[in-house]
Amino acid sequence: MGCEAQDVGGIGLLINIRPQGAGDYTGRVVYGIALDLDNGKIYSRTNGVWSHGAPGTLGGRDVKLNRLYSCGVTSTIALKPLRERNFISLNFGATPFAYSLPDGYRPQAVP
Numbered sequence: 001m002g003c004e005a006q007d008v009g010g011i012g013l014l015i016n017i018r019p020q021g022a023g024d025y026t027g028r029v030v031y032g033i034a035l036d037l038d039n040g041k042i043y044s045r046t047n048g049v050w051s052h053g054a055p056g057t058l059g060g061r062d063v064k065l066n067r068l069y070s071c072g073v074t075s076t077i078a079l080k081p082l083r084e085r086n087f088i089s090l091n092f093g094a095t096p097f098a099y100s101l102p103d104g105y106r107p108q109a110v111p
Helices: 079-084
Strands: 002-005 010-013 031-036 041-046 069-072
Touching: none
Parallel strands: none
Antiparallel strands: 002 010, 002 069, 031 041
């Protein structure tokens, strides 16, 4: 998962999902992203644990404000078959999140 700017530069890769082999799968993994457009920060977490500091701290990665960004999930294999077989699911807020939102944040998709 990552973000790219419409002009020069971007945030790049936020979370790299790379299983080592089929035997390494140990259950459901939940990845999350929180974007703070007031302070120019983006934060990522895995299974509820923030990677580089929680939202509201000096951690996270810098986001240059007043730029257009495109954020999403990319893969070296087709995602549609994985979604159809329920190997992955995407939730932008239409249903409850596995982990609570940080204070002051809201989902992208309002239920």
